[in-house]
Each structure stands twice: as C-alpha cells, then as structure tokens.
Amino acid sequence: MIEAVGLTKRYGAKTAVHNLSFQVRPGTVTGFLGPNGSGKSTTMRMILGLDTPTSGHATIAGRPFRRLSNAPRQVGALIDAKAVHGGRSARNHLLSLAQLSGIPAGRVDEVLGVVGLQGVANRRSKGFSLGMGQRLGIAAALLGDPQVLLFDEPVNGLDPEGILWVRNLMKQLAAEGRTVFVSSHLMSEMALTAEHLIVIGRGQLLSDMPVKDFISANSADFARVRTPDTEPEQREKLTAAIGEAGGQVTPEADGALKVTGLPLPRISDLAHDADVRLWELSPHQASLEEAYMRLTQGAVDYRSTADQRAGLQQQMPAGYAPGQGQPHQPYAYAPQAPAAPGPGYPPPAQAPGHPYGAPEHYGAPHPYGQPPQPAAPMPPGAQPAAPAAMPMPQNEEAR
Numbered sequence: 506m507i508e509a510v511g512l513t514k515r516y517g518a519k520t521a522v523h524n525l526s527f528q529v530r531p532g533t534v535t536g537f538l539g540p541n542g543s544g545k546s547t548t549m550r551m552i553l554g555l556d557t558p559t560s561g562h563a564t565i566a567g568r569p570f571r572r573l574s575n576a577p578r579q580v581g582a583l584i585d586a587k588a589v590h591g592g593r594s595a596r597n598h599l600l601s602l603a604q605l606s607g608i609p610a611g612r613v614d615e616v617l618g619v620v621g622l623q624g625v626a627n628r629r630s631k632g633f634s635l636g637m638g639q640r641l642g643i644a645a646a647l648l649g650d651p652q653v654l655l656f657d658e659p660v661n662g663l664d665p666e667g668i669l670w671v672r673n674l675m676k677q678l679a680a681e682g683r684t685v686f687v688s689s690h691l692m693s694e695m696a697l698t699a700e701h702l703i704v705i706g707r708g709q710l711l712s713d714m715p716v717k718d719f720i721s722a723n724s725a726d727f728a729r730v731r732t733p734d735t736e737p738e739q740r741e742k743l744t745a746a747i748g749e750a751g752g753q754v755t756p757e758a759d760g761a762l763k764v765t766g767l768p769l770p771r772i773s774d775l776a777h778d779a780d781v782r783l784w785e786l787s788p789h790q791a792s793l794e795e796a797y798m799r800l801t802q803g804a805v806d807y808r809s810t811a812d813q814r815a816g817l818q819q820q821m822p823a824g825y826a827p828g829q830g831q832p833h834q835p836y837a838y839a840p841q842a843p844a845a846p847g848p849g850y851p852p853p854a855q856a857p858g859h860p861y862g863a864p865e866h867y868g869a870p871h872p873y874g875q876p877p878q879p880a881a882p883m884p885p886g887a888q889p890a891a892p893a894a895m896p897m898p899q900n901e902e903a904r
C-alpha cells in the first residue's frame with residue numbers, strides 16, 4: 506500500500522502540493538487525476554523519495570521509500586521515459602538496471618517480451634519512437650517484479666493499440682494483487698482503466714473514491730422531456746409549469762427540454778396536471794469526462810480562451826461552488842444506472858496469446874507463461890538501489 510499523509514511541497518512561493526492525504530490499496534488500479542500542473546508528478550516523486558516534502562510524509566508498505574530494503578524489488582516506477590542512455594540498446598539499458606539491483610539477467614528478456622520490444626532489443630534506444638520509449642520505461646518498472654507500481658502518464662505517445670495494451674497491463678498487474686497507481690490527465694482513459702480515483706487540483710485533494718461513486722457524486726443528472734413537435738403551445742405550458750414548481754428548463758437544439766431540479770415522476774405529474782402530452786421523458790447523466798471537468802474546473806491553471814469548459818461553467822446548477830470539490834447532488838431524483846464512461850466502454854477483452862496482452866508488432870510474443878509470482882525471492886546479496894526507470898534525484902529547483 507502507498508500512503509500519503511499531509512504531503513506538502515513548496516517550490517519557493519509556489520505550492521505544488523498542499524496537505525495531500527490518501528491511500529492507494531493493492532488489488533485495484535488507482536487513477537491519479539488532475540489537470541496539467543496540478544501536482545501529480547510532484548506527488549509521485551515525493552512518494553519515490555525523489556523530492557523531499559516540505560511537510561508531511563509518504564510511505565510504501567509502511568516505510569518511506571528510501572528506507573525500503575531492496576527497493577527495486579518492491580517498487581517499480583515509470584516517471585520519465587526519456588531518462589534513458591540513448592546510446593545503449595534496450596537490452597543493455599535493462600541489463601544495467603538489473604545489475605544495479607541484483608536482478609537476474611534472464612529477467613531482462615522476460616520484460617522485453619512483456620512490453621513487446623523483443624524484436625528491437627538490440628537497437629539503440631535513441632532511435633526509439635515516443636511509444637517505444639514508454640514501453641522501455643514500463644519494462645524497466647516491471648524488471649524487479651515489484652508489488653507496488655507507479656506510472657506517471659504511461660500512455661503518453663502510445664497509439665490506440667498501445668493504449669489498450671497499457672490498460673490491460675495495469676488491470677492484470679492489479680489482478681495479481683499488486684498496488685498500481687497511475688497518473689493521467691485523461692479522465693476518459695482512467696474511466697476505462699481504474700476502479701478507484703484520486704483527483705487533485707492545484708495540489709489539493711478534490712476527490713478520493715471508487716469510479717462509480719465519482720460518477721454519481723459529480724455528474725449532473727437531468728431529464729430530457731419532449732412534447733409533440735407539432736404543438737409548440739404544449740411545450741410552453743410545460744415549461745411554465747416546471748418553472749413554477751422550481752425546476753430549471755433549458756431548450757435543447759433538437760426541440761426537447763433539458764430539465765434539472767425535479768424528479769422524473771414530478772415532471773410527469775406536472776405534465777399530466779397541465780394536460781400536456783409527452784413524447785419523451787428520460788433520465789440522463791453527464792459523462793464521466795464532464796463530471797471530471799465540473800470537479801476540476803476551478804482548479805485549471807491553463808485554459809484556452811476558446812475552451813468549452815466555459816460553456817460547462819454557464820450550465821452549473823445553482824448552489825454549485827466551483828473548485829471546492831464537494832460532491833453535490835442538487836437534483837432530487839436518484840442517479841440511474843451509471844452512464845457508460847466514455848466511448849468504447851466496456852473495455853475490450855485482453856488480447857489473447859500473452860498474459861499481459863503485449864502487442865506483437867515489435868516481434869513475436871514472448872512466452873512469459875505465468876503471471877509473475879508475488880514477492881519473488883531476492884537473490885542473496887542484492888543491494889537496495891533506485892527503482893528501475895526512475896531518474897536519479899536531481900536538483901529539484903532546476904527541474
């Protein structure tokens with residue numbers, strides 16, 4: 506388990522992370538979400554002992570990272586995929602990490618197979634594409650067969666097949682009982698990958714809950730109501746009746762009405778009392794992406810002047826306090842079955858032929874036959890070292 510307690514990081518006058526407390530539990534993928542610059546990488550770096558907290562602390566399996574014995578065997582991380590000696594081949598890069606950490610050399614070919622890089626293992630990594638670099642970084646993170654894994658934006662630069670592969674890999678690792686903490690600023694991707702979400706904005710905790718609870722706590726429920734298109738006076742009558750009853754009505758482009766603030770049965774009764782016929786009365790819920798944007802809208806540092814979130818802000822229901830991050834349920838009726846969180850849901854099945862579903866276009870799949878056994882024994886005499894794929898601690902202010 507990963508735990509942060511009151512984690513705070515200030516860079517001069519800039520507070521990158523403020524009083525963050527959360528736990529990341531084994532057996533599920535936990536998504537770490539926040540807009541650009543919200544403090545995700547800084548938090549991960551503090552968990553990994555690469556940045557020193559100004560106050561508070563973070564532990565892995567109950568200890569600060571730097572006090573873990575055999576850290577590379579316990580924790581794997583992808584923080585900066587570019588932190589690779591470009592003159593070395595992928596295999597040699599991994600071999601040098603394995604040697605530093607007392608990991609048997611045979612494991613290198615295993616992880617190259619897992620990430621689908623076995624066909625280019627002897628090529629210098631400086632010729633790698635962004636996506637291949639990400640795969641190499643993921644291979645390094647898996648090298649020590651660790652129980653705790655942190656991935657900072659692992660799908661950066663990957664093509665759709667690569668994204669699917671990472672998604673399945675994360676799930677597989679969690680299904681093996683590992684702790685998997687994955688940062689992203691893409692809600693749609695996290696909706697398909699994670700079961701639990703930790704959302705931050707401007708370095709502060711906005712939400713810490715299961716994905717399904719996040720949807721119902723943060724997305725706005727509304728009803729779509731349609732009266733006969735041929736009788737506009739019916740529409741006006743219903744609009745007036747809903748307004749008098751305290752509901753809010755917004756006309757939709759297709760002629761329907763979007764109603765908030767009233768439960769569906771009440772809308773039906775109002776229509777009945779006003780002698781208005783309904784062609785449609787249906788419950789709706791905003792997508793997870795919208796829910797995320799609503800939650801973080803007050804905590805976005807960088808926003809285009811043409812950003813459609815401005816439109817979302819205009820639609821905020823009365824009583825919503827932007828940026829406070831409080832779950833709100835301003836609508837009277839209970840959420841319906843959660844909306845499918847984004848296109849492509851449910852996630853496609855894992856690709857066959859490989860336990861982690863590694864794609865084949867960098868070479869034949871590696872017969873990495875069995876899922877890694879939890880807590881593989883350390884070879885005698887192995888020394889603790891920095892985790893694979895992690896950049897060495899640098900001058901923090903110089904980043």
Ligand SMILES: Nc1ncnc2c1ncn2[C@@H]1O[C@H](COP(=O)(O)OP(=O)(O)OP(=O)(O)O)[C@@H](O)[C@H]1O
Binds near residue numbers: 519540
């Ligand atoms: N070494 C540093 N010195 C000064 N400020 C820093 C340093 N590292 C991060 N920051 C600032 O702290 C804030 C949080 O940055 P961080 O990289 O942790 O955010 P992030 O959520 O990972 O962003 P992104 O999604 O864009 O990668 C930003 O405002 C950033 O400019």
